[in-house]
Amino acid sequence: MKQTVLIVDDEPAIRELLDITLSRMGLATVSAASLGEAESHLRNNPPSLCLTDMRLPDGNGISLVQTIAADFPQVPVAMITAHGSVETAITALKAGAFDFISKPIELERLRSLVSTALRMADAGDAVDQQAIPGRGQELIGTSAVIATLRQQALKLARSQAPVHIQGESGSGKEVVARMIHNHGPRATAPFVAVNCGAIPHELMESELFGHVKGSFTGATRDKPGLFQAAEGGTLFLDEVADLPLAMQVKLLRAIQEKAVRPVGSGEEVATDVRVLSATHRNLAQEVEAGRFRNDLYYRINVIDVHVPPLRERLDDLPALVERIIQRIAGEGDGRPRLQEDAMAALHTYTFPGNVRELENILERAWALSDGEHISADDLQLNVRTPAVRTKAARDDSAGIDYEAALGDLEGYLEDVERQIISAALEQCRWNKTATAKLLGISFRSLRYRLQKLKLDE
């Protein structure tokens, strides 16, 4: 049987355009010119997809989106917005629309939106998405917050809205992003993750948008960027707050226009990519401080998700420990067990590096253990916590060696810097992202210092 699309618009010309395009795609259509008519169609014969205009004679499209989200959650709904009205698009996405399309309607974009929506409806029709046992189990944890986060991610998987994920380093932001991708209609297309803080500024534009042969020294052939690599799928911009302002403008344009211009090319290339982003910072504060563009903030932060730090959900420890040990020790019989004192010790630890740190602690403990049991000693948690370290450092300040600094202040300061960075690295089990956070510097700055101090070998 043909899938049906409900078209809600009071302009006959738009209804006709949509009807012709969708019929050519082999779909059946029904039209409604008002909210009332749309609601009665929905109740009598729920469609596979609904496309609605914003302004209708008896109300606005947002209320239709809300009704569908509440009463017909299996029906994806997309909003048709006036040209350039980003505000409406964002309101619609927040209200539960899975996507939007602006007027004048580009047929290519309409077709891609409809195909994505129908893939989603297919998956939803077959079974109740959230009832499948094991769904979302890649996000390990038994705490209430993780259960809520899992539900939220499964729900967001059914939308095309940009999602911003905030959380401390190593807390699982990328795991959440992958889950949103894996459970949505883009699951069979690529998931491309990029750490915005790790790309040198001068290469950033070409990395993201690609370049054409001869556009700069070394560009010996055309190279597609990460947007193109993620075509049809998801681009995950990790540490998005580290993007320089000039790149933020270009990213905003790419998201808004759904097109990118490779470096050195005169032409834009259309892209169909869902953008997810993350940062360990508070993005609103970055906007206030003038380091992040307000317009980009609204565009990527349509829906925000917070991943709490591990120390606020220690209930997750047993499940995480089990999964991590299973991974590092393999499936065989030789899997070590965590002794009670070790589990108790983990419950008192603050995990500045979150789940990634837990993985590193367990990997090291496994190597140190007798292979059968992991004891509290094997965990080596007795490294001082940041609070203690700061205080100790303060006490030591009385002991600054003035004499040693004479004649070589730079060398002396480098020694101090080397000691502090080495201690922080050790505390974070050599995780550079966590170390940078602990020291309150950017990942780039840490990398620069490691090179300068020859600590990166």
Ligand SMILES: Nc1ncnc2c1ncn2[C@@H]1O[C@H](COP(=O)(O)OP(=O)(O)OP(=O)(O)O)[C@@H](O)[C@H]1O
């Ligand atoms: N809830 C979880 N279940 C299973 N594994 C997890 C979970 N949270 C984090 N991890 C694991 O911890 C490590 C760090 O997670 P992830 O990369 O998602 O963190 P992040 O917040 O994106 O970190 P960063 O900000 O440093 O990029 C990964 O190996 C990931 O698989």
